[in-house]
Amino acid sequence: MILWFSGNGNSRLAAERLGKLTGDSIVELTVARSDMFTAECKRIVWVFPIYSWGVPPIVLAFMRHLDFPAGVCHHMVCTCGDDIGYADRQWRAELGKRGAKCISAFSVTMPNTYVLLPGMDTDSRDVAGGKLAAAADRLKDIAAYIAGGTEEPVTDVVRGVCPWIKSRVIYPFFVKHMMSPKPFHPEDSCISCGRCVSVCPMNNIRLDDRGRPVWGDRCALCLGCYNVCPTHAVAYGRRTVGKHQYHAPESFGADD
Numbered sequence: 001m002i003l004w005f006s007g008n009g010n011s012r013l014a015a016e017r018l019g020k021l022t023g024d025s026i027v028e029l030t031v032a033r034s035d036m037f038t039a040e041c042k043r044i045v046w047v048f049p050i051y052s053w054g055v056p057p058i059v060l061a062f063m064r065h066l067d068f069p070a071g072v073c074h075h076m077v078c079t080c081g082d083d084i085g086y087a088d089r090q091w092r093a094e095l096g097k098r099g100a101k102c103i104s105a106f107s108v109t110m111p112n113t114y115v116l117l118p119g120m121d122t123d124s125r126d127v128a129g130g131k132l133a134a135a136a137d138r139l140k141d142i143a144a145y146i147a148g149g150t151e152e153p154v155t156d157v158v159r160g161v162c163p164w165i166k167s168r169v170i171y172p173f174f175v176k177h178m179m180s181p182k183p184f185h186p187e188d189s190c191i192s193c194g195r196c197v198s199v200c201p202m203n204n205i206r207l208d209d210r211g212r213p214v215w216g217d218r219c220a221l222c223l224g225c226y227n228v229c230p231t232h233a234v235a236y237g238r239r240t241v242g243k244h245q246y247h248a249p250e251s252f253g254a255d256d
């Protein structure tokens with residue numbers, strides 16, 4: 001079974017491609033339940049984006065609470081804009097606490113979705129297109145490895161520079177202080193189309209009686225609402241001023 005979490009569609013695309021190539025069923029993590037794991041389930045593939053060089057807290061919560069069958073093999077396929085630090089070690093450690101058999105960990109570079117810090121923005125059209133094409137090929141190789149059923153451990157990830165500082169110092173700070181939904185608000189250009197509401201994987205956004213989005217407190221900070229808005233009307237304080245948007249296409253293209 002492939003369990004996926006995605007705010008902007010990259011990890012959903014990755015999960016769908018893996019599902020198609022391996023034949024495994026795919027389930028969105030936010031609706032996954034322990035009774036979905038049948039006796040035939042031999043492996044679980046966790047597909048999710050990297051947040052600040054770590055595993056998104058919402059994914060960690062499911063890793064802690066889902067009751068998966070003993071003896072299944074676990075694989076991680078994370079998507080990232082650039083690099084993942086030691087997120088694979090965090091994933092292995094978290095599942096390891098429950099005695100799970102963690103076999104492989106892969107990272108797949110895809111278009112960047114994070115824009116909330118100075119100097120960070122989405123990729124140009126060309127860069128994003130190149131990343132998507134390379135990701136489609138890489139996922140084919142990853143699917144072949146997973147479908148092969150080997151239990152030989154593999155770690156094939158891009159760590160980037162200073163992974164320890166990124167994952168062990170910046171990640172905890174980010175989770176504690178930089179994931180609040182409070183700065184989200186609609187600009188006057190909001191057209192009340194409700195796309196932010198429907199894209200939110202946490203069901204955390206509603207339209208008020210004037211048709212303007214209101215954020216609740218279950219935010220995963222995935223930025224799906226920001227990136228999907230057709231009028232660039234979703235703002236996060238002033239941090240989104242001058243920034244660009246990216247949302248994944250429906251599919252990788254011709255062979256998908």
Ligand SMILES: Cc1cc2nc3c(=O)[nH]c(=O)nc-3n(C[C@H](O)[C@H](O)[C@H](O)COP(=O)(O)O)c2cc1C
Pocket residue numbers: 005006007008009010011012048049050051052053054079080081082083084110111112113114221222223248
């Ligand atoms: C809150 C947040 C933090 C992020 N942190 C990182 C990071 O540390 N390293 C990285 O390469 N990409 C980072 N990204 C980019 C995403 O991991 C990447 O674009 C991913 O493919 C998005 O997946 P999705 O479309 O399934 O949401 C971050 C994105 C968000 C929203």
